[in-house]
Amino acid sequence: MRHEGAAVEARALSDEQRETALKLVAKYPNPRSAILPLLFLVQSVEGYVTETGMREVAGIIGLEPAQVLATASFYTMLKKAPQGDYLISVCRNIACTHLGGRKVIAALEDRLGVTAGETTEDGKFTLESAECLATCDGAPSLQVNYEDFYRMSAVEAVALVGRLERGEQVTSFRGEAVKSAREISYETAVAGLQAPGTAGELSERTIGGESPRSDTAPGTRPKETGEGSPNA
Amino acid sequence: MPEEVRIVTRRLHEFPEDSWRIERALDDGAYESARKTITSMTPDEVVAVVKDSGLRGRGGAGFPTGMKWSFVPKDVFPKFIVVNHDEGEPCTFKDRQLAEEDPHQLLEGIAIAAWANQATKAFIYCRGEFALGSRRLDRAINDAYERGFLGKGIFGSDFDLDIILHRGAGAYICGEESALLDSLEGFRGQPRLRPPFPAVKGLYGRPTVVNNTETLSALPSLLENGAEWFRRLGTERSPGTKILSVSGHVNRPANYEVPLGTSLADVLTLAGGMLDGKAPKAIIPGGASAPLLTSTDVAVDFDSLKEAGTMLGSGSIVFMDETTCMVRNALVTLEFFEHESCGKCTPCREGTWWAVKVLERIEHGEGRDEDMDLLIDIANGIDGRAFCPLGDAASWALRSNVKLFRDEFERHVSEGRCPFDGELVGVSGSPARHEGLGGSGTAPQPGAGMPSDAEPEGN
Numbered sequence: 001m002r003h004e005g006a007a008v009e010a011r012a013l014s015d016e017q018r019e020t021a022l023k024l025v026a027k028y029p030n031p032r033s034a035i036l037p038l039l040f041l042v043q044s045v046e047g048y049v050t051e052t053g054m055r056e057v058a059g060i061i062g063l064e065p066a067q068v069l070a071t072a073s074f075y076t077m078l079k080k081a082p083q084g085d086y087l088i089s090v091c092r093n094i095a096c097t098h099l100g101g102r103k104v105i106a107a108l109e110d111r112l113g114v115t116a117g118e119t120t121e122d123g124k125f126t127l128e129s130a131e132c133l134a135t136c137d138g139a140p141s142l143q144v145n146y147e148d149f150y151r152m153s154a155v156e157a158v159a160l161v162g163r164l165e166r167g168e169q170v171t172s173f174r175g176e177a178v179k180s181a182r183e184i185s186y187e188t189a190v191a192g193l194q195a196p197g198t199a200g201e202l203s204e205r206t207i208g209g210e211s212p213r214s215d216t217a218p219g220t221r222p223k224e225t226g227e228g229s230p231n232a
Numbered sequence: 233m234p235e236e237v238r239i240v241t242r243r244l245h246e247f248p249e250d251s252w253r254i255e256r257a258l259d260d261g262a263y264e265s266a267r268k269t270i271t272s273m274t275p276d277e278v279v280a281v282v283k284d285s286g287l288r289g290r291g292g293a294g295f296p297t298g299m300k301w302s303f304v305p306k307d308v309f310p311k312f313i314v315v316n317h318d319e320g321e322p323c324t325f326k327d328r329q330l331a332e333e334d335p336h337q338l339l340e341g342i343a344i345a346a347w348a349n350q351a352t353k354a355f356i357y358c359r360g361e362f363a364l365g366s367r368r369l370d371r372a373i374n375d376a377y378e379r380g381f382l383g384k385g386i387f388g389s390d391f392d393l394d395i396i397l398h399r400g401a402g403a404y405i406c407g408e409e410s411a412l413l414d415s416l417e418g419f420r421g422q423p424r425l426r427p428p429f430p431a432v433k434g435l436y437g438r439p440t441v442v443n444n445t446e447t448l449s450a451l452p453s454l455l456e457n458g459a460e461w462f463r464r465l466g467t468e469r470s471p472g473t474k475i476l477s478v479s480g481h482v483n484r485p486a487n488y489e490v491p492l493g494t495s496l497a498d499v500l501t502l503a504g505g506m507l508d509g510k511a512p513k514a515i516i517p518g519g520a521s522a523p524l525l526t527s528t529d530v531a532v533d534f535d536s537l538k539e540a541g542t543m544l545g546s547g548s549i550v551f552m553d554e555t556t557c558m559v560r561n562a563l564v565t566l567e568f569f570e571h572e573s574c575g576k577c578t579p580c581r582e583g584t585w586w587a588v589k590v591l592e593r594i595e596h597g598e599g600r601d602e603d604m605d606l607l608i609d610i611a612n613g614i615d616g617r618a619f620c621p622l623g624d625a626a627s628w629a630l631r632s633n634v635k636l637f638r639d640e641f642e643r644h645v646s647e648g649r650c651p652f653d654g655e656l657v658g659v660s661g662s663p664a665r666h667e668g669l670g671g672s673g674t675a676p677q678p679g680a681g682m683p684s685d686a687e688p689e690g691n
């Protein structure tokens with residue numbers, strides 16, 4: 001044991017959540033594959049990936065905490081600082097920008113008194129600019145806790161904030177109820193967990209499989225499978 | 233008047249209210265094609281049909297699907313199917329609609345691909361931000377298990393198939409197939425050296441077929457109707473239909489399914505023409521990675537667009553009218569690549585960063601006369617030197633914006649301001665990164681949230 005002699009280790013997950021974590025691990029042939037779902041599970045507890053949570057994930061899947069951090073820090077949806085109850089992600093990509101998306105960001109920055117990337121003081125909102133959300137048919141578009149809002153003008157976006165502030169139940173353009181940030185983290189963590197497909201049998205059969213992992217590959221240029229450089 | 237040919241998108245147009253429900257899909261004949269395929273064809277026969285059809289991957293690279301499948305070694309088990317549902321190429325929104333509104337067609341396609349390749353486990357790598365799509369897929373998978381279309385002995389055969397839904401967590405590069413596999417194995421999603429290709433050594437080092445959502449969704453109708461039928465649509469070298477995600481300054485931005493080889497002018501007509509009857513100034517024909525076009529006089533298929541110096545890519549088409557500032561367009565595009573560069577190789581990581589700096593100063597009226605050449609220099613420094621196609625794509629996009637619209641860039645410099653409707657507002661950027669939280673683009677940030685006693689030996 002690494003932390004021999006230390007007092008009982010701080011826990012981020014409840015017993016029930018730990019059980020869920022073990023089920024998530026069992027979905028995969030290799031425990032490490034469960035790292036993203038486990039980190040979403042941790043995020044569902046306090047709204048972000050806490051240090052205690054990362055340690056616990058490391059313990060569950062047999063990694064060092066630093067390895068867990070190295071993976072977590074790569075992914076934008078895994079938040080490493082406290083977040084608002086509502087994460088507003090406004091697309092800043094091509095179609096949205098050309099149709100006024102940046103004005104929506106500016107209006108929300110004004111309304112919330114933060115710059116994109118920050119959380120309001122009352123902890124209610126986090127504003128971020130996002131890359132293409134694949135809702136360009138509704139540009140300019142945004143997501144609130146990953147539910148989609150199409151064709152948002154600056155005025156409409158500000159009005160949306162007002163409704164969330166007043167605690168109204170808000171539904172997305174597709175009719176989905178906006179959940180809290182923690183609920184949606186939980187939902188992301190357990191996606192697919194109900195399905196009966198397990199990887200148990202698989203893990204035995206995979207023994208000996210060895211991946212040509214990216215971080216062990218030498219830095220030579222790979223051959224391309226697709227089309228070559230069109231400008232070549 | 234051009235018309236769509238709706239095959240892969242048929243069900244979701246005919247039953248827009250509930251095309252995603254299994255009851256509706258079954259009424260419409262869902263899973264019949266997979267049932268017939270699995271109970272009456274050998275895997276080799278299926279691979280042969282897909283080869284003969286000439287179906288090319290719809291995820292961006294356009295690689296012939298049947299050929300990819302034929303690289304999979306026959307005697308190594310287990311094998312995997314991995315569905316690339318990480319759709320992140322800017323202005324592409326076809327996979328999202330397919331999974332949200334016709335998830336059963338996708339599952340049926342997965343079953344066909346699994347049978348053809350003798351893979352008994354399939355993973356769907358679903359983009360993290362796709363909450364609704366994931367919900368629909370999750371539900372669809374459970375419903376399919378309940379009816380015996382998944383699990384042990386599917387369709388009464390002795391073939392087992394499990395589908396495991398896996399969510400990404402926000403990183404465009406994980407759409408690149410080898411980075412996707414690293415991500416699925418629990419690592420930072422960075423591209424692998426190839427060869428070996430995933431078909432030979434992929435997930436957990438096992439033979440793995442990575443296919444795009446649209447590619448797999450095209451299989452049920454293909455297997456039902458045969459290769460010859462498929463080849464009657466599209467062109468000789470780009471057979472079949474393709475879903476085009478059309479956005480930008482058009483009246484009806486949406487997905488349109490057309491035979492490959494349809495003219496770009498017809499695509500614009502389908503999308504209701506340009507907003508306010510303006511003229512298109514620049515067109516992105518295949519996602520942010522594709523060099524720009526300035527004319528609609530070209531056929532939309534893999535080869536015609538390649539001849540025109542660009543590419544079909546994922547099939548997303550952005551029309552931009554004359555009010556568009558092309559410096560801003562280049563800046564937004566490069567900001568994207570800079571943010572999504574995985575940081576593994578220097579030309580891409582540093583080059584995209586510098587390009588953004590230079591483009592920012594031009595857009596803000598502080599550009600210098602030599603900046604246009606500098607940008608071309610930066611592009612040349614990335615192209616052909618990057619580890620994966622993301623870096624190359626960034627350089628092509630940059631170069632084509634500067635080359636085609638150099639006069640606009642020069643006006644920004646000589647007038648000392650953006651001649652269009654003011655400067656880019658609200659660029660505060662993205663920011664997981666500026667927060668020091670480490671966006672997908674950065675190397676790990678020393679000390680940022682680092683557990684304080686992370687050393688192997690602990691306290």
Ligand SMILES: Cc1cc2nc3c(=O)[nH]c(=O)nc-3n(C[C@H](O)[C@H](O)[C@H](O)COP(=O)(O)O)c2cc1C
Pocket residue numbers: 288289290291292293294295297316317318319320321404405406407408409410442443444445447448620621622
């Ligand atoms: C930077 C980059 C991003 C990519 N993103 C996606 C993506 O989001 N979805 C996808 O299907 N393919 C994407 N691809 C292409 C995949 O690497 C791969 O070619 C594809 O999934 C194979 O499936 P297909 O043959 O059915 O198209 C991307 C490639 C690169 C280089």
Ligand code: SF4
Pocket residue numbers: 405423572573574575576577578580581618619620621622623624
């Ligand atoms: S080209 Fe960019 S995205 Fe690709 S490996 Fe290099 S740094 Fe990563």
Ligand code: FES
Pocket residue numbers: 091092093094095096097131132133134135136139140141322323324
């Ligand atoms: S460009 Fe904004 S959603 Fe695609």
